[in-house]
Amino acid sequence: MNKTFISAFVTGLVFGIGLLVSGMANPDKVLSFLDLAGAWDPSLALVMAGAIAVGLIAFTLVRGRSHSLLGEPLRLPTKKTIDRRLVLGSLGFGIGWGLAGFCPGPALVALGAGELKAAVFVGAMLAGMGLFELLEHRKPASSQPAKSQ
Amino acid sequence: MTIDWAAFTPWAALAGGALIGLAAAMFILLNGRIAGISGIVGGLLNPQAGDITWRIMFVLGILLAPAVWLLAAEMPSIQIDADYPLLIIAGLLVGISTRYGAGCTSGHGVCGISRLSPRSVIATLAFMATGFLTVFIMRHVLS
Numbered sequence: 001m002n003k004t005f006i007s008a009f010v011t012g013l014v015f016g017i018g019l020l021v022s023g024m025a026n027p028d029k030v031l032s033f034l035d036l037a038g039a040w041d042p043s044l045a046l047v048m049a050g051a052i053a054v055g056l057i058a059f060t061l062v063r064g065r066s067h068s069l070l071g072e073p074l075r076l077p078t079k080k081t082i083d084r085r086l087v088l089g090s091l092g093f094g095i096g097w098g099l100a101g102f103c104p105g106p107a108l109v110a111l112g113a114g115e116l117k118a119a120v121f122v123g124a125m126l127a128g129m130g131l132f133e134l135l136e137h138r139k140p141a142s143s144q145p146a147k148s149q
Numbered sequence: 150m151t152i153d154w155a156a157f158t159p160w161a162a163l164a165g166g167a168l169i170g171l172a173a174a175m176f177i178l179l180n181g182r183i184a185g186i187s188g189i190v191g192g193l194l195n196p197q198a199g200d201i202t203w204r205i206m207f208v209l210g211i212l213l214a215p216a217v218w219l220l221a222a223e224m225p226s227i228q229i230d231a232d233y234p235l236l237i238i239a240g241l242l243v244g245i246s247t248r249y250g251a252g253c254t255s256g257h258g259v260c261g262i263s264r265l266s267p268r269s270v271i272a273t274l275a276f277m278a279t280g281f282l283t284v285f286i287m288r289h290v291l292s
Contacts, residue, residue, distance in 0.1 A: 003179075007175065007179040009206040011179070011180070012208060012209065012212075014171055014210075015168075015169060015255075017218060018166070021161055025227055027228065035288055036150060041152075043156070043159065051173065053167070075183070082267065085251070087275055089251065090257070090273075092242055092245070094275060094281075097254075097276060097279075099235055100231040100236050102229075105254065117231070122240065124240025128240060129194050130244075133195045133248075
């Protein structure tokens with residue numbers, strides 16, 4: 001099998017285990033972090049700090065490179081403009097995140113753990129993503145779809 | 150603001166965060182891609198030739214993480230208080246908005262900030278702000 005497929009699988013595995021270790025896979029803990037006015041659990045700020053500390057090193061290492069260690073072209077987002085799509089989309093995402101305590105990665109981990117409620121959330125999330133594709137493809141051919149992160 | 154010290158798990162949070170960062174590092178260094186979950190999953194709904202298998206492998210890795218975890222330890226608590234209607238509304242909103250905003254907590258919050266992208270900093274501030282606000286309204290205004 002192609003090496004990049006194996007590395008994608010292992011990356012997903014490490015990512016999922018990281019979500020389990022950190023507590024992010026538990027919506028109750030996520031909501032305790034987002035509840036500034038209640039009994040606040042600051043743990044998730046440290047998840048972000050830990051992830052960015054390691055990420056900073058990696059993204060510094062790839063600066064100036066054109067290919068990955070496995071010879072794949074480096075595909076970094078090229079869009080620089082802060083537009084309405086970015087801001088409104090992110091504001092909407094935060095509302096959905098705050099309603100249930102799930103963002104996409106943790107919902108997949110909870111689904112993998114056999115949680116029925118996570119399956120319902122993931123089903124709805126896929127429907128939302130499908131709706132986005134439908135709306136995008138209804139647009140005239142001249143407009144470019146957003147380059148995803 | 151009162152901090153819930155009993156619930157605070159600084160070392161697990163830092164270690165788990167470092168693993169998430171390691172995954173982001175592996176993906177850019179090995180596959181040359183951003184480890185953004187919403188983009189990876191969303192790309193499967195508009196499949197392009199030659200651009201499908203790696204996405205499926207990544208998602209399989211995440212889905213199988215709990216099974217691998219169980220080989221070594223007990224499953225940590227996953228407590229989902231939201232009822233089904235709320236989960237459906239939240240899921241739809243997360244699905245459409247993350248695609249519209251080109252990223253979620255992983256793509257913008259971890260990878261984007263790590264590469265010092267101004268777009269991702271703005272996106273992260275935006276979703277954190279409405280995340281805090283939504284929980285405030287749900288827990289302290291509506292209930």
